[in-house]
Amino acid sequence: MANSDQFRKANFVTDRWAELPLTVDRTLAVPLAAQVAAELRDAAVSGRIRVGERLPSSRTLATRLGVSRTVVTAAYDQLHAEGWVSGRTGSGTYLAAAPTAAPPQPADTGPATRTGDLVDLRSGTPCVELLDPAAWRRAWRAAGHRMPLVYKERRGEPAYLAAVAEHLLRHRGLSAANHTVLATSGTSSAAGELAAALLRPGDRVAIENPGYQRAVGAFRAAGMRVVPVPVDEQGLRVDRIPPDVRAVYCTPAHQFPLGCRMPAARRIELIDFARRTGALIVEDDYDGELRYDTAPLPLLATLAPDLVVHLGTTSKILSTTLGVGWLVAAPAITDAVVAHRETTGTLPAPAGQQVVVELSRGGDLSRHLRRLRRGMADRRATVVTELRRRHLPVQGDHAGSHLVVPLPSPAAEQRAIESARSRGIHLDGLARHHIGTPSTFGIAIGYATPAHADLGPAAAVTADCLAGV
Structure with a gap:
């Protein structure tokens, strides 16, 4: 009887999935695994798959869609990382939660209103949806088992410095x-510490324009x-x-906010200067770990360790919750920063x-970074597909968590922001990233913050708004 029940259940699952309209399109720029994951999310949103229902095996679904089993496995891994599915040993993969459906858009072409929070497509935020909740909780529990600190480590916790190295x-x-490594509270905080420890009031500091305004604020x-x-398509001029x-402050791996990469020749020119x-x-x-197309160029710090202070942060690859980053520099520089901390009593959060x-x-951090690179590449492809469907230009390397759509004027930029709102x-314009009078206009579209189920619809609405200005 048990075998008969199992046979009927297996046939029900097979027949059930044969009836669902799941498709992939090989002509799209979106990877097949991302398309499969999106199809399954849509089925969950619409109620065609219910919470607790078993998904077909990777082999069955691969045969059904005409793709390789590797594609389906990657799609299941993505959904598992996002928390929508869970695996049961010896039983299969089940839908653990249903994504929230994006609000339906009106049929007409006039402006529509929406209640509640805006979908945030601004730049400079992390993708916390791709964090493994179990690994996150496990790390906090393990950290909580440590005895409270008595003395402050101005350089940073020794185990943290080793992990950063x-x-x-x-x-x-x-x-x-x-x-040569110090813990910091993030890149803008580190910039302020460097200025206070090494420079004198009134010293001149060169900064990219447009550029990171919090660094501007920290130096000031x-x-x-x-x-x-000025900045061009190769970064800082x-x-x-x-x-x-x-001092010269720059973002060579992925210029913020324009998204370009500083080539090797320009890096050598900067070092010579x-x-x-x-x-x-x-x-x-700030987001140098997130590169999807080619291997990154050598860091400035590897080319000239005596001249370069390297700053990094956990706020783009993990979460702003942690409030920590790092600084790498010659010992004379790190010693000066530590001496400044001794006089001011400052240090980054030990927790x-x-x-x-x-x-x-x-290895949870390394596994997260591998998952994050795959997931962010898929998210970027989702946004790019919507933009190119409307023949909109896209600027910025295949890296980081944002891209740029240039616009001809400040008026066009403002119209796009207001139309999207x-x-x-919620969109981010380039004008606010300038020092002084803006000279470059457009929209920096961040694709890290929204839930994956919301990103596609939000990208489509954004593309419509940009095409309409």
């Missing part, structure tokens, strides 16, 4: 000894005079940097450092 070597190709708060330097600046003038280079590698240590221990989408 291992992370940088494995994922960024930067060899860093413990005495430390008493520095900020000098805006070294030929436009005044020779009397004491620093050697001639004695300027310090501050390399903000966040301990969580990173626990994520690193056992009226339809429930």
